[in-house]
């Protein structure tokens with residue numbers, strides 16, 4: 542297979558052999574792909590800078606299967622200068638894609654959502670809002686769309702009512718069920734609009750999305766989430782990162 | 793010849809060239825090399841204080857009383873220390889991470905042993921933490937994390953500037969570097 546100048550982002554790059562990189566990229570028409578970029582780690586390589594996350598690129602590659610070979614890269618726009626917390630937010634989105642999206646599964650809508658997230662992070666949208674909207678869209682793309690306009694019984698959601706959101710069913714009036722995630726009607730509507738203006742809506746959205754993502758993660762840990770927690774916890778005596786999983790290593 | 797292949801950038805051809813040179817033309821050099829390598833392999837360890845490679849328990853920088861302990865420069869590798877020592881007049885001390893935070897590779901603060909750096913900051917001597925990690929996504933994430941550790945303790949942190957290489961021409965520089973250099977412009 543030969544792919545020419547495909548719009549993409551590198552999600553993760555890791556050193557491979559002496560001068561090469563192993564890339565996990567997310568592309569518009571081919572979804573997630575694994576690529577090996579040979580000979581790009583030399584001191585004078587200009588390619589290397591383009592193979593960083595959050596740099597929109599056009600990638601060309603040959604071959605298929607688990608690992609194709611990168612044959613060309615061009616910038617498709619300026620790199621997004623994400624820093625600090627915004628950078629961590631971007632890495633969290635990358636980890637979500639790496640963990641939840643299968644390779645070679647075209648996801649053009651999700652690609653657009655990812656692009657929108659990167660733009661929002663770079664533009665100064667509140668990080669929490671940008672990430673919640675992306676999580677919502679990610680669930681949608683993976684086939685787990687949240688119902689954010691109607692209740693489980695099909696009636697329009699009422700902003701003033703309290704609900705419990707039950708996975709695969711939707712929001713039930715809080716008085717009717719015991720399971721699910723408790724959430725205000727106003728918060729569900731706000732998440733649907735992508736405007737989480739107040740703290741209550743953000744907290745509700747976070748809990749709701751977290752619960753849905755947790756089902757898909759199925760016990761897998763998100764290392765970027767642990768890093769963010771370690772930062773919030775003052776990084777001191779916080780057990781978030783203390784258990785070292787198999788396969789973790791120093792370099 | 794096989795043994796030389798463990799060196800980076802040495803393929804079968806150059807390995808045989810080196811081996812023939814050492815054995816045929818420079819036996820003395822070959823023996824000196826062998827001794828030096830043996831001594832290094834047996835004697836080199838990590839400095840107790842900065843984790844740089846060292847033959848003694850304390851490396852020459854940490855053991856030097858003239859170095860300013862209030863300036864602590866954090867780098868990713870021992871090679872970075874060498875580069876800074878050779879290129880700059882830096883008179884402070886170092887802390888070598890031996891890597892960088894890379895959550896997607898499973899390398900978090902504990903895998904990197906950042907508690908050692910925190911302990912160093914808690915000693916109270918450091919006034920400025922100089923963040924000289926690489927200008928990669930992981931290097932930036934690491935710098936952010938370390939800046940937070942410094943901030944918690946009321947220690948000033950600075951990030952080394954990234955930009956256009958000396959002698960470079962703007963038109964040949966990649967967009968990311970140029971954008972960084974542009975946003976980091978300063979008054980002249």
Ligand SMILES: [Zn+2]
Pocket residue numbers: 839840841842843844850851852853854855
């Ligand atoms: Zn030392």
